[in-house]
Amino acid sequence: MSATTATTAPDVVAQRVAEQVLDGHVRSATRLITQSQDGDPLARRVMSLLYPHCGRARLIGITGPPGAGKSTLVAGMIGELRKRGLTVGVIAVDPSSPFSGGAVLGDRDRMTGFSSDGEVFIRSMASRGAIGGLCAVANDAVDVMDAMGKDVVLIETVGVGQSEVEIAQIANTVVLTLVPGYGDELQAMKAGIMEAADIIVVNKADSPGANGAVAELQNMGYFQAVPQGEEMWQVPVVKMSALRNEGFDELEAQILRQSEFAEKTGWKAARQRRRRVHQFAEVVTDGVRRDFMGVMQEGGGFNGLLDRIEALQVDPYAAAQGISRRLRTLTKDL
Amino acid sequence: MSATTATTAPDVVAQRVAEQVLDGHVRSATRLITQSQDGDPLARRVMSLLYPHCGRARLIGITGPPGAGKSTLVAGMIGELRKRGLTVGVIAVDPSSPFSGGAVLGDRDRMTGFSSDGEVFIRSMASRGAIGGLCAVANDAVDVMDAMGKDVVLIETVGVGQSEVEIAQIANTVVLTLVPGYGDELQAMKAGIMEAADIIVVNKADSPGANGAVAELQNMGYFQAVPQGEEMWQVPVVKMSALRNEGFDELEAQILRQSEFAEKTGWKAARQRRRRVHQFAEVVTDGVRRDFMGVMQEGGGFNGLLDRIEALQVDPYAAAQGISRRLRTLTKDL
Numbered sequence: 001m002s003a004t005t006a007t008t009a010p011d012v013v014a015q016r017v018a019e020q021v022l023d024g025h026v027r028s029a030t031r032l033i034t035q036s037q038d039g040d041p042l043a044r045r046v047m048s049l050l051y052p053h054c055g056r057a058r059l060i061g062i063t064g065p066p067g068a069g070k071s072t073l074v075a076g077m078i079g080e081l082r083k084r085g086l087t088v089g090v091i092a093v094d095p096s097s098p099f100s101g102g103a104v105l106g107d108r109d110r111m112t113g114f115s116s117d118g119e120v121f122i123r124s125m126a127s128r129g130a131i132g133g134l135c136a137v138a139n140d141a142v143d144v145m146d147a148m149g150k151d152v153v154l155i156e157t158v159g160v161g162q163s164e165v166e167i168a169q170i171a172n173t174v175v176l177t178l179v180p181g182y183g184d185e186l187q188a189m190k191a192g193i194m195e196a197a198d199i200i201v202v203n204k205a206d207s208p209g210a211n212g213a214v215a216e217l218q219n220m221g222y223f224q225a226v227p228q229g230e231e232m233w234q235v236p237v238v239k240m241s242a243l244r245n246e247g248f249d250e251l252e253a254q255i256l257r258q259s260e261f262a263e264k265t266g267w268k269a270a271r272q273r274r275r276r277v278h279q280f281a282e283v284v285t286d287g288v289r290r291d292f293m294g295v296m297q298e299g300g301g302f303n304g305l306l307d308r309i310e311a312l313q314v315d316p317y318a319a320a321q322g323i324s325r326r327l328r329t330l331t332k333d334l
Numbered sequence: 335m336s337a338t339t340a341t342t343a344p345d346v347v348a349q350r351v352a353e354q355v356l357d358g359h360v361r362s363a364t365r366l367i368t369q370s371q372d373g374d375p376l377a378r379r380v381m382s383l384l385y386p387h388c389g390r391a392r393l394i395g396i397t398g399p400p401g402a403g404k405s406t407l408v409a410g411m412i413g414e415l416r417k418r419g420l421t422v423g424v425i426a427v428d429p430s431s432p433f434s435g436g437a438v439l440g441d442r443d444r445m446t447g448f449s450s451d452g453e454v455f456i457r458s459m460a461s462r463g464a465i466g467g468l469c470a471v472a473n474d475a476v477d478v479m480d481a482m483g484k485d486v487v488l489i490e491t492v493g494v495g496q497s498e499v500e501i502a503q504i505a506n507t508v509v510l511t512l513v514p515g516y517g518d519e520l521q522a523m524k525a526g527i528m529e530a531a532d533i534i535v536v537n538k539a540d541s542p543g544a545n546g547a548v549a550e551l552q553n554m555g556y557f558q559a560v561p562q563g564e565e566m567w568q569v570p571v572v573k574m575s576a577l578r579n580e581g582f583d584e585l586e587a588q589i590l591r592q593s594e595f596a597e598k599t600g601w602k603a604a605r606q607r608r609r610r611v612h613q614f615a616e617v618v619t620d621g622v623r624r625d626f627m628g629v630m631q632e633g634g635g636f637n638g639l640l641d642r643i644e645a646l647q648v649d650p651y652a653a654a655q656g657i658s659r660r661l662r663t664l665t666k667d668l
Contacts, residue, residue, distance in 0.1 A: 044651055051649035066400065269644075276643045277630050280650040285623040287658035292615045309610045310603075315385035316614040317378055324621035 018049035050147040057146040061171030068177040069203040072242040089145030089153040090122040180209035352383035384481040391480040395505030402511040403537040406576040423479030423487040424456040514543035539573040
């Protein structure tokens with residue numbers, strides 16, 4: 001009986017935290033995101049309780065190279081959404097974003113003008129930790145904001161690394177932000193980010209070459225194929241000046257149009273499923289990686305093998321093959 | 335008998351390719367790196383044959399924020415090393431590097447002045463593919479250049495993403511390149527890159543604030559602790575102007591000093607072991623991730639579970655827990 005009581009206690013705490021988050025308490029949500037980043041078991045229990053309450057928020061990814069004005073765009077979008085009475089969550093994974101400055105040197109969030117508005121919840125993600133960890137952490141933060149009842153969650157990432165591209169793909173709609181003279185920038189980014197874009201914004205439309213850039217991108221004609229369907233989404237190009245507050249109506253209209261298209265064609269459901277499939281696979285394999293590293297660092301099992309790898313007698317791939325094959329069989333059986 | 339013959343054939347091919355690479359054939363090496371990026375099984379066999387010939391090259395990582403002049407530094411280092419009669423390999427993972435421009439829009443390598451020099455082999459890495467994949471691909475490219483007989487392999491990465499930091503850590507010596515007024519840049523990068531630096535270069539030393547930046551970094555006093563040892567490496571700060579060809583002697587001297595220190599204290603061996611441990615763990619878990627994704631996409635085993643995840647009935651972490659636990663037990667037993 002006492003064992004039951006002992007195991008019940010953390011669940012009572014988890015339940016209380018979950019209720020606070022569902023009620024929209026910013027402090028509880030902030031603490032939960034931090035704890036989930038730290039891999040706190042209590043946070044995991046709270047996340048499980050929140051999960052059935054997710055899936056209501058509209059998730060919009062804002063990506064693009066450094067200097068494309070993503071943060072100004074995000075700030076403008078917050079303003080527009082608030083005017084419509086919608087509540088907003090912002091997750092800044094872009095380390096160069098003013099929104100996420102705090103995450104690098106500490107844990108303060110700079111609200112850049114929205115600090116007094118209780119309906120805007122901004123959270124920056126520190127990018128440290130394991131590979132793959134950043135995407136897991138962003139997934140959790142999105143779920144927390146969704147469960148809090150935010151109508152829209154904006155996910156700002158710098159479209160440079162593969163993990164940033166994957167984070168953008170958590171969103172229902174991915175907005176790629178470019179500026180005139182974007183050619184060099186595109187070179188400097190993965191081609192992957194073009195494939196992830198649902199809408200392209202040419203920002204700083206008042207600078208020279210803006211019309212040319214828009215025309216060029218339109219002529220290139222980017223498309224997104226709906227999986228298992230025959231329909232195609234032609235990626236629209238929106239000319240904007242976020243700084244001068246121009247073009248937000250058109251962007252909003254295109255986001256709505258894409259949302260309706262995605263809903264109707266089953267694209268939205270397919271993307272959500274893909275998000276969860278990825279998340280699930282990442283969580284499982286992250287556990288395997290951790291265990292592997294743990295076993296190896298403890299000096300268990302693999303040391304003889306590692307000695308041979310280090311002595312250049314067996315290469316890491318050959319050494320991994322036998323182990324991988326056995327794990328594979330197991331995976332299929334599960 | 336015919337079955338034996340059939341399985342022998344690819345090994346004969348692998349043997350021939352390995353010999354060509356060991357002889358320093360640039361074409362064979364280029365093709366091998368591409369094939370290994372594509373996961374070609376033949377490339378895997380060749381890599382196994384090359385592995386015993388690795389471990390001779392000096393591996394130097396050049397990292398830093400965009401705009402710090404890494405490419406100019408790399409170009410200068412190539413020139414200095416060639417003057418000393420050393421052969422050089424360059425792996426550019428930085429997508430904004432002129433060395434890697436080709437990887438994004440195609441597969442051409444821009445040799446930027448060294449194209450006529452047969453002793454300099456430059457290879458840029460496209461950053462597409464799975465998370466973790468980039469580090470695996472960089473590891474392979476380093477091994478190929480090492481086996482080719484390059485005396486020095488320079489690994490240029492932009493110190494922005496976690497995977498770039500891990501790639502820099504393949505090196506025996508990591509050179510972090512900053513410029514005066516680096517404060518904002520440091521904010522924009524992970525703190526992780528500071529922890530990875532063995533030598534800090536303040537580049538563009540002719541610009542205002544250079545002396546202040548050097549003094550500040552020296553006062554901060556960065557140290558690297560040798561694992562399982564009591565010795566510490568104080569990170570030296572080198573003032574340079576790569577563009578004006580100033581400071582290369584001092585950089586070379588510091589790299590040599592760090593190499594000798596690392597050799598003497600066992601730090602080098604510990605780092606090499608860590609590199610291979612990571613590589614091994616990545617290869618194994620990458621296999622698990624692939625199988626997982628494969629099984630899920632084929633519609634085997636997990637579909638019921640995924641349906642429940644999608645319907646927000648079970649969260650991905652809870653779903654993963656049981657599977658993770660079983661895999662963990664297996665991992666320990668191996």
